[in-house]
């Protein structure tokens with residue numbers, strides 16, 4: 563009997579790993595009010611202090627970038643580490659309705675060096691096709707400097723962001739992680755589509771099959787120079803009032819998704835070089851029929867003599883009313899190659915299994931677990947029931 567397992571998570575309003583499913587979904591914790599929540603921040607070990615990051619401030623942005631590029635998520639073989647750019651972090655962490663104390667940093671009091679961080683952004687969630695929208699927070703970028711690991715700092719960061727969210731009268735959260743903790747609502751798999759097979763083989767991201775030559779592999783993954791869909795053009799903010807309702811309509815088929823406001827669509831999909839790429843298909847009579855997007859998230863290649871960065875594009879949101887999804891994503895691949903990406907990644911959520919095989923995606927070596935905080939679901943979701951992509 564393991565007495566010390568999940569020592570922190572067993573204190574939290576999340577299901578135990580072997581809990582049964584209830585008839586109906588709902589909150590786990592007793593119902594509380596903002597006035598019940600402690601006003602002062604959780605205690606940090608001596609020598610550390612809390613700070614709110616303001617990403618409009620170049621120094622704060624530089625500090626967050628540096629913390630993450632040196633200490634954030636690595637793959638299981640510690641060959642790659644995410645390298646979220648400064649522009650990407652500003653985009654991901656300043657959506658409409660953002661709260662300035664939801665970017666919680668921990669600094670060394672003496673040197674002011676940022677050594678810990680956790681973020682929340684506001685999301686309007688629809689679960690299991692219910693009418694009511696649940697106002698939640700989406701938690702991301704939890705990071706502790708490598709030198710300060712295993713000191714139980716993560717639970718303090720998690721409790722503090724929980725306190726700051728509760729004070730805003732919000733009681734649920736959505737988050738994803740590569741690690742398994744109590745208790746996933748669904749487990750998605752990630753897949754990779756080679757765009758630059760030569761580089762992927764050189765950096766040991768991929769390997770040549772026994773009876774495969776480099777020439778053969780390059781031919782297999784070759785893509786046209788230009789896109790193939792008539793009426794395909796970049797999305798722009800003027801499209802937001804049309805795209806928002808069409809995207810929400812598409813997402814209604816899933817059991818977990820964020821309902822996009824027009825302002826959300828303007829913010830999340832307005833193209834930003836090396837951050838977010840979004841396209842619409844416009845018919846002859848100027849009607850938008852389809853949409854797709856992908857985001858740019860490079861990874862540092864740890865200790866490689868020749869290459870130091872893997873340029874990866876990640877499938878984001880899409881909808882299709884006239885063009886088959888696989889043709890939309892085929893064109894996303896063409897554009898990603900044109901923008902010099904090395905690989906195009908996708909999860910097996912939404913309807914993505916429709917295109918993974920035909921477009922030559924290969925399974926990755928891990929999973930992405932989806933979680934809800936303080937919400938017990940009546941069922942386990944298959945990845946195809948998930949309609950939300952977290953960066």
Ligand SMILES: CCCCCCCCCCCCCC(=O)CSCCNC(=O)CCNC(=O)[C@H](O)C(C)(C)COP(=O)(O)OP(=O)(O)OC[C@H]1O[C@@H](n2cnc3c(N)ncnc32)[C@H](O)[C@@H]1OP(=O)(O)O
Pocket residue numbers: 567568569570571572633634635636699701702703704705706707710711712713714715716717720723724727728732733734735737738739740741743935936
């Ligand atoms: C109502 C609003 C609610 C808002 C809050 C909702 C919940 C939000 C939850 C956060 C969602 C984040 C989502 C997100 O950002 C996307 S997942 C990416 C998380 N970040 C990284 O992996 C970066 C590299 N790793 C680190 O920086 C550290 O290893 C971290 C900081 C991860 C843990 O620091 P550490 O020095 O290695 O560990 P201790 O401080 O000694 O703490 C150990 C405890 O932390 C538990 N742990 C480990 N990794 C975790 C993870 N990824 N989620 C949740 N819990 C995690 C672990 O199970 C253990 O608890 P246990 O004893 O019960 O097993």
Ligand SMILES: CN(C)Cc1n[nH]c2ccc(-c3ccc(F)cc3OCCn3ccnc3)cc12
Pocket residue numbers: 635636637638642643644702703738739740752753861876907908909926928929930952953
């Ligand atoms: C989602 N968001 C919360 C970041 C995040 N956190 N933890 C993760 C674990 C896996 C993936 C992931 C998601 C989709 C995908 F196609 C490949 C992935 O990871 C490859 C392995 N890897 C890790 C670092 N560099 C390469 C993302 C994340």
